[in-house]
Amino acid sequence: MLTTKQRELLLFIHQRIKETGVSPSFDEMKAALDLASKSGIHRLITALEERGFLRRLPHRARAIEVLKLPESATPSAPPNGRTSFRPAIVSREGIPEPSANLGTIPVLGRIAAGVPIAAIQNETDRVNMPSGDMDPDQHFALEVQGDSMIEAGILDGDVVILRKGDTAISGEIVVALINEEEATLKRIRKRNGSIALEAANPAYETRIFGPDKVRVQGKLVALVRQYH
Numbered sequence: 088m089l090t091t092k093q094r095e096l097l098l099f100i101h102q103r104i105k106e107t108g109v110s111p112s113f114d115e116m117k118a119a120l121d122l123a124s125k126s127g128i129h130r131l132i133t134a135l136e137e138r139g140f141l142r143r144l145p146h147r148a149r150a151i152e153v154l155k156l157p158e159s160a161t162p163s164a165p166p167n168g169r170t171s172f173r174p175a176i177v178s179r180e181g182i183p184e185p186s187a188n189l190g191t192i193p194v195l196g197r198i199a200a201g202v203p204i205a206a207i208q209n210e211t212d213r214v215n216m217p218s219g220d221m222d223p224d225q226h227f228a229l230e231v232q233g234d235s236m237i238e239a240g241i242l243d244g245d246v247v248i249l250r251k252g253d254t255a256i257s258g259e260i261v262v263a264l265i266n267e268e269e270a271t272l273k274r275i276r277k278r279n280g281s282i283a284l285e286a287a288n289p290a291y292e293t294r295i296f297g298p299d300k301v302r303v304q305g306k307l308v309a310l311v312r313q314y315h
Contacts, residue, residue, distance in 0.1 A: 089138070094157055095120055096131045097140050101153045107240045107287075110151040118276060119258065190223050191215055192248060198229035198262060199271045214246055214311055225251050227305065229262065229272070236260070236272060239287035245312050247272065249305030260307040266300055275303065 089097070099119045103111040113125045122128060132151070135141040140157075144150035194212040214228050231245045239260060241247065255261045257277040263284055264270050273284035276293075282301040285293045 089135075089140075089157055092120060092122075092127075093131055093134055093138075093140075096128070097135055097153065097156065100141070100151055101156060104151075104153060107238050109238050112289075190221070192221070192223050192226050192228045194228045194230060194246060196229060197232045198247070199233050199269075214248075221248070221308075226308070227251065228311070231272060231310075235286035235288045235291040237288050239274070241272070241287070241307075241310060242312070245310045247307055248309040248311065250308050251305050253303050255303045255306050262304045262307075264302045264304055265296065267302070270304070272307070275301075 096116060096119075099116065100110055103109070103115070111119070113128050116122075116128045117125050120128070120131075132141060132143070136143065140153065140155055142152045142154055144152060191213040192215075194214060226248055228246050228248045231241055231243060231247055234243050241260075249262055255275050257275060259275060260272065261275050262270055262272055263275060263282075265284075271284060273286060273294075276283035276285055278295075280298060282296045282298055283293050284296070284301070
């Protein structure tokens with residue numbers, strides 16, 4: 088029988104691998120479980136290995152394989168009720184031109200997944216809604232520029248679809264407006280009264296701001312990818 092933290096970590100690792108194909112970093116595990124240090128993560132992983140739930144793959148960084156899940160868990164269940172982005176990837180190849188019958192979402196320009204660029208612009212295009220339960224009045228789309236979110240499955244040139252809103256749970260991927268002039272796509276973390284905008288690429292540093300410097304404009308719900 089697993090402890091609560093062992094179960095949470097196992098499901099978090101499973102969900103992240105399912106979403107991105109890459110196991111989370113120890114820092115991401117620590118943040119997801121609200122632990123004070125990475126030593127606690129090491130102990131949990133060792134315990135899960137001993138019980139046959141995980142296996143660390145040798146000679147590969149961040150390589151963890153989930154061998155099995157608790158019988159009481161569904162494969163897609165996030166730990167401790169936390170939610171996380173599951174890319175709903177839809178190829179644009181073969182999709183008909185936007186029409187009023189299908190419902191469309193406005194593309195408001197480019198968004199940086201890297202160094203922030205100019206703030207969200209005016210409508211430049213429209214894309215069909217990948218899901219029929221989306222409300223076009225409550226969603227918008229942006230073209231991704233940059234590679235800082237590649238470990239979250241978001242690539243340069245993807246079109247991300249976001250649900251409008253000014254609030255987000257720590258750990259969600261959002262469009263954040265910095266100082267009312269720069270917009271960027273990052274994972275948001277709320278830490279001791281400050282806001283951290285976290286990349287999903289180790290080549291990029293996490294940026295920390297005061298709470299009055301960052302305004303959430305929407306949460307990521309899906310993406311559309313163009314295959315060439």
